[in-house]
Amino acid sequence: MKKLNIFNSILILLMINTGIFAQTLIGPVSPCVDCEQFTVRTEPFNGTWYNPEQSGTGFSIDVQNGKLFGVYYGYDEQGKAIWLTFVGDLVPSDEPNVMWTVDADLLQFENGNAFNQNYSAPNTTEYQEQIHLKFTQKNHAIFSVNNSEEQNIVPIIFGMPASVDFPEQTSYQFPELTGLWTMVYYFNVEDTPEQFTTTSVVYSISSKKSRDVDGDGIEDIYYTIIQYYGDQVINGDIVCKVAENNGQIQGPECTYIDRFLITATQKIPRYRIPIGGLGAFRFFGEADDGSTVEAIKINSKDYINNPVR
Numbered sequence: 001m002k003k004l005n006i007f008n009s010i011l012i013l014l015m016i017n018t019g020i021f022a023q024t025l026i027g028p029v030s031p032c033v034d035c036e037q038f039t040v041r042t043e044p045f046n047g048t049w050y051n052p053e054q055s056g057t058g059f060s061i062d063v064q065n066g067k068l069f070g071v072y073y074g075y076d077e078q079g080k081a082i083w084l085t086f087v088g089d090l091v092p093s094d095e096p097n098v099m100w101t102v103d104a105d106l107l108q109f110e111n112g113n114a115f116n117q118n119y120s121a122p123n124t125t126e127y128q129e130q131i132h133l134k135f136t137q138k139n140h141a142i143f144s145v146n147n148s149e150e151q152n153i154v155p156i157i158f159g160m161p162a163s164v165d166f167p168e169q170t171s172y173q174f175p176e177l178t179g180l181w182t183m184v185y186y187f188n189v190e191d192t193p194e195q196f197t198t199t200s201v202v203y204s205i206s207s208k209k210s211r212d213v214d215g216d217g218i219e220d221i222y223y224t225i226i227q228y229y230g231d232q233v234i235n236g237d238i239v240c241k242v243a244e245n246n247g248q249i250q251g252p253e254c255t256y257i258d259r260f261l262i263t264a265t266q267k268i269p270r271y272r273i274p275i276g277g278l279g280a281f282r283f284f285g286e287a288d289d290g291s292t293v294e295a296i297k298i299n300s301k302d303y304i305n306n307p308v309r
Helices: 002-010
Strands: 047-050 058-064 067-075 081-089 100-105 107-110 130-137 140-145 151-155 179-188 196-205 209-211 220-229 231-245 248-258 270-274 282-286 292-299
Touching: 067 100, 067 130, 081 100, 248 282
Parallel strands: none
Antiparallel strands: 047 058, 047 151, 058 067, 067 081, 081 107, 100 130, 130 140, 140 151, 179 196, 179 292, 196 220, 209 220, 220 231, 231 248, 248 270, 270 282, 282 292
């Protein structure tokens, strides 16, 4: 019974109202302030995606060398479990706030072997559905099947805390980032022959906290970036907040401020991270000059409060 509960929680995605899909909710939106100014496309997160507002179906997504392989787990019209696969190219998009699109036929298989039986290659059935995916950020996408109403999906977060911290703006869940991370930087340096240079640094990130960071009366969430030189040294912060502009609330949006690599660009880098760029195991941000940072989580150990390995 325990294994079944874990399996169901991993397959929590969305459905639509064509064919085997049935839609009731659109899923978490990802507000993106001035995203048309971004110039760099980052590949989607590899893993299991879903709509947190619906339970029982899901997608596995894997991107390799510009191609996306996906698996849909769900049910047919009779409520029987079904899985479908699809393969398509990541195509750069000209649509505002969309980085990539994928169009692919959904393939269904049958007549393969069961567990502990001799191998039997499955047959492809004549399935007529086509999926359309739009990736807005590394951790946010929109999909539809056969031109049905669109749905928002995000990578599933399990085994660690995540919460809806800006419920008036979005149901997007902000993850706990506690752990060890590798930050890969791509700097725009005009005096180098290639114009860009790269480096990487290993940091620890603190647990998520909530307070009014800049004194504007609006509660923000933030994460502290730590590096070790015998003692802990604070090297930066990730601050996520909403902002008021001409009486309108914008965002939320996150900003990663890195005080350690100031010598690389002769100023403190400030990387904008749309909330769809902030994930539990990957996040991606871009500075105004086109410099980027991509962070990859190594483990979830709390080195800040327990530095012993």
